[in-house]
Amino acid sequence: MTTDCANCPLRRHDLFKTFSEQDLKSIQKFKVGEIKVDPGTPLLMEGSNSPQLFTALRGMGLRYKTLANGRRQVLNFVFPGDFLGLQSGLMDEMGHSIEATSHMTLCVFNRSELWTFFRNHPDRAFDITWLAAVEEHFLGEAVATLGQRTAFEAISWALVRIFQRGEALGLVTRNSMALPFRQQDLADALGLSLVHTNKTLSKLRDRQLANWADGKLTIYDLELLRSEGQVDDDPLPLRPLM
Amino acid sequence: MTTDCANCPLRRHDLFKTFSEQDLKSIQKFKVGEIKVDPGTPLLMEGSNSPQLFTALRGMGLRYKTLANGRRQVLNFVFPGDFLGLQSGLMDEMGHSIEATSHMTLCVFNRSELWTFFRNHPDRAFDITWLAAVEEHFLGEAVATLGQRTAFEAISWALVRIFQRGEALGLVTRNSMALPFRQQDLADALGLSLVHTNKTLSKLRDRQLANWADGKLTIYDLELLRSEGQVDDDPLPLRPLM
DNA sequence: CGATGATTTGACGAGCCTCAAGGTACGTGG
DNA sequence: CCACGTACCTTGAGGCTCGTCAAATCATCG
Structure with a gap:
């Protein structure tokens, strides 16, 4: 059906x-x-x-x-x-x-x-x-991310982009959304090792910027994270749906 | 006119x-x-x-x-x-x-x-x-290049891709073509520093794979370079011209 | 000929990778 | 119900690739 x-x-x-x-x-x-x-x-x-x-x-x-x-x-x-x-x-x-x-x-x-x-x-x-x-x-x-951003910036960039998309799709409730990937997936997306990705994620956690655990991504300070990741703040464009 | x-x-x-x-x-x-x-x-x-x-x-x-x-x-x-x-x-x-x-x-x-x-x-x-x-x-x-290839592989990849395009455009004469860029341009393309790009290029020269100097790129062993750069050998597709 | 821009080379250090091991959660079969 | 395997996350130690800093060489040009 x-x-x-x-x-x-x-x-x-x-x-x-x-x-x-x-x-x-x-x-x-x-x-x-x-x-x-x-x-x-x-x-x-x-x-x-x-x-x-x-x-x-x-x-x-x-x-x-x-x-x-x-x-x-x-x-x-x-x-x-x-x-x-x-x-x-x-x-x-x-x-x-x-x-x-x-x-x-x-x-x-x-x-x-x-x-x-x-x-x-x-x-x-x-x-x-x-x-x-x-x-x-x-x-x-x-x-540009892989070429010019540090690991910390790259991960910030990625989490912001993901979160923005999640917001636009109504997947976000109270600063959190489901994110069914492994750390290895993010590592492979950013050209980083799993170990370094893990350590960088915990640095984000320590700095109270974001927390991604148990398949759930929580952003504590989107604006700060955006500036750490040097993400342009263009609004997401209206997409056609096929 | x-x-x-x-x-x-x-x-x-x-x-x-x-x-x-x-x-x-x-x-x-x-x-x-x-x-x-x-x-x-x-x-x-x-x-x-x-x-x-x-x-x-x-x-x-x-x-x-x-x-x-x-x-x-x-x-x-x-x-x-x-x-x-x-x-x-x-x-x-x-x-x-x-x-x-x-x-x-x-x-x-x-x-x-x-x-x-x-x-x-x-x-x-x-x-x-x-x-x-x-x-x-x-x-x-x-x-994939920026994320997964080493500097040596990345530069090999780039030179092969450039050379293939040059060949298809008839820009290549006797293993050489004009390549009017600076090393800094290639460095910025591959996310490498200028210094490291320079040193890697001279390694390619030492190994008799390729030589890029004075705005001219010469490839000595395309097949070997292709395998160093892990470039797929799909033929270039026919492009439409606008 | 001094000024500018590109290439080259050396020294040193940092960011990130690899190797290794341990922890936790979860499922499966004895 | 417990032993075991598997998948994923976490943490530590050490080392290599590559970045940064610095300076020299060379060509071009007004």
Whole structure:
């Protein structure tokens, strides 16, 4: 039993652009189903050419690459509203893998219909391009983080970005949100060792800035953390939802 | 005196997709002129909302971000064929700045006409999205480089990527190509200090892998360098030209 | 020719990595 | 119900990669 797009649980959040009736109809037609997956389930594989694209409805996940020497680089955390698989939809293969780290629910689309959708709905095509550009923007920030920030700054940056996204999605209650990742995931995202990540997190705790434990992230002083991480305070832009 | 798109000097390279007659006509109409700039000229500024988009015809440049603490992160080197300013065309501001590091010639487009172009030419719209996806793919690799590769591996990776692009553009003669950047630029691209970059480059020289001096990059053993840098050997995909 | 910018080299120290070990929570099977 | 394995977090010790500081060399240019 799949949800009607008109009743999509994400639409209510003001992080997302509002749909026209036309948009609703066309996206509903593009959508072919819904799936629920368990933590640890791989959704898309680097180098593969998946027949399906997804929109994350509930739950979280990871985008990552694996290098020849076996080391893993996490590119991004996946949140509700993210559109997954665009690379394989456009080019013929994914540049990274994606897997669920919590229980997830996802909308499913057929890659083979992407081009038709693109041609018939130029405004939605524009939205897809916009999503790609936002992703590019984010990765640019990530590159700057890995290249120029210290471990302490990098972790501050990451926690602020995560928390901001959580707030916009209504996942935050009283300064806290669920964050179903391991310290190893954050370490791999920031190019740090697990040990140093652990020690830096405890420094954040000592300084009363933030606490991430037992899958729950609590921010005590967002403004201070923002300045430690040198995060620009642009408001999150309104995202289109696919 | 601007070049006719039909005579675009880039079209001959097999790096680029071939144009249909229709494509030629529509892109020619979108194009509003051509400019030549000197080394050091800023083309687009982070946070700005440029009225113009560009395609690099000749010459090279840099994309970079500046952090609050003044440090600079180079995101990418700009080569002929690159489409510049898409972020400001889609979102309302650039996430990075772009400047010329050599003499450059660029095609100029009006940002205000992007949406019309997008609507009227769905296949070209697809191409634009594809370009955004390729950029995202590249930045993903860059993140992995900064996060997981040693200085030696990172520089090997960068030189291979640059050289491959140069080859596809016909810029390489007898294992060498012009590379009009400073060591500081490469250092800022890889998150390394200038000093360490310099020392690592001389190690590459000692090991007879590559030599970059006086604005000229020479690769002695591309295969070996590729394996040192753990660069995947996917062939460069055919790029659309805007 | 002094001034400026880029490259090069040496010395030293710090930030972060690796290795190692121990702690806790949780599930599984005897 | 307890022994055991597994996964993740935590903490300490030591060392290497890489950053910072400093200064010399070289080329270009007004």
